[in-house]
Amino acid sequence: MIDVRTKILGLVGYPVEHSLSPLLHNQAIKRLNLNYVYLPLPIKPENLREGIEGIRALGVLGVNVTIPYKEKVIPFLDELDSLANKIGAVNTIKNNNGILKGYNTDVSGFARMVEKDGGCKIKGKKAMVIGAGGASKAVITALCSKGIKELYLLNRNEEKGKNLIEIYKSKFPDVYFIAGGIRPEFYFSLVKKIDLLVDTTPVGMAPKENVDPVIIPEALHSNLLVIDLVYNPGETTLIKAAKKRGAKTLNGLGMLIYQGSESFQIWTGYTPEISHWKKIIKIK
Ligand code: ATR
Numbered sequence: 001m002i003d004v005r006t007k008i009l010g011l012v013g014y015p016v017e018h019s020l021s022p023l024l025h026n027q028a029i030k031r032l033n034l035n036y037v038y039l040p041l042p043i044k045p046e047n048l049r050e051g052i053e054g055i056r057a058l059g060v061l062g063v064n065v066t067i068p069y070k071e072k073v074i075p076f077l078d079e080l081d082s083l084a085n086k087i088g089a090v091n092t093i094k095n096n097n098g099i100l101k102g103y104n105t106d107v108s109g110f111a112r113m114v115e116k117d118g119g120c121k122i123k124g125k126k127a128m129v130i131g132a133g134g135a136s137k138a139v140i141t142a143l144c145s146k147g148i149k150e151l152y153l154l155n156r157n158e159e160k161g162k163n164l165i166e167i168y169k170s171k172f173p174d175v176y177f178i179a180g181g182i183r184p185e186f187y188f189s190l191v192k193k194i195d196l197l198v199d200t201t202p203v204g205m206a207p208k209e210n211v212d213p214v215i216i217p218e219a220l221h222s223n224l225l226v227i228d229l230v231y232n233p234g235e236t237t238l239i240k241a242a243k244k245r246g247a248k249t250l251n252g253l254g255m256l257i258y259q260g261s262e263s264f265q266i267w268t269g270y271t272p273e274i275s276h277w278k279k280i281i282k283i284k
Helices: 021-031 045-058 082-087 106-117 134-145 158-171 184-193 237-244 253-268 274-280
Strands: 007-013 036-042 062-065 092-096 099-103 126-130 150-154 176-180 196-199 225-228 248-250
Touching: 007 021, 007 045, 021 036, 021 253, 021 274, 045 092, 045 099, 062 253, 082 099, 082 134, 092 253, 106 134, 106 225, 106 248, 106 253, 126 134, 126 184, 134 150, 134 158, 150 158, 150 184, 158 176, 176 184, 225 237, 237 248, 253 274
Parallel strands: 007 036, 007 062, 126 150, 126 196, 150 176, 196 225, 225 248
Antiparallel strands: 062 092, 092 099
16 A cells, blocks of 8 residues: 555566556566566656656666666766676666666576576587667676577677677677678578577567567568567567477566566565566466
């Protein structure tokens, strides 16, 4: 029940209507019998600074940050933990008595999903990552930290992808990197060599789910684990195409759960029960 002591948590992004985070966090709050509430907090792009200032002014205890603000919120924060600072993307903010500190729980959330739910040991594998935004940085950092051998990055804006890879080359000298555009002549033969394909772009996300997959279905094969970070719809056109070709697939729900549980712990000190969350959103 909400009373005078209820602490506020929430989700900052734009739009946020399709997120499952409010449902999951409020269910965990109920199950753990805590006095918190988790609210959707959409902020229009032109109001981002005021919105983040509002967290401080209103004493909101903590928020998750989603599309399109994982990088854009950074200038408005007071502190970053070392991982968020290293990768330049924040998905969790905690308000410590007016000091806003940014964290990134996407990195460990992604690695846990690949290894636990995907049954794929990252060490020594070859991966292709599509997209070069905040989510992509978390994925690349997770893969490199866990010992990926080769990483191919595709991005619509080739220059941006190449610049991103230059940064990681110096941080992870043991990884072999290549970057290029989302062009079949660049990626087709590379996909044949990889174990893991990760789409970090919003392509296929509701309400625009009926679009062509970000790469052509003919490139996919049965030795792949294909991950689309989009979880609404549960099966994007990329996931459908991958299944048809016999590949193993995961959507972004596992990552949502693992990163969310770590964020919840940062704010409250309590850990939600993963199996309870998986049951709510019907993952085995
Ligand atoms: P997030 O923080 O969630 O990663 P973002 O920073 O806005 O979101 O990044 C979105 C990524 O998806 C970008 O790499 C973007 O490509 P560009 O760098 O070329 O803009 C990519 N993206 C978005 N829409 C896309 C589309 N229709 N086709 C291909 N890539 C797309």
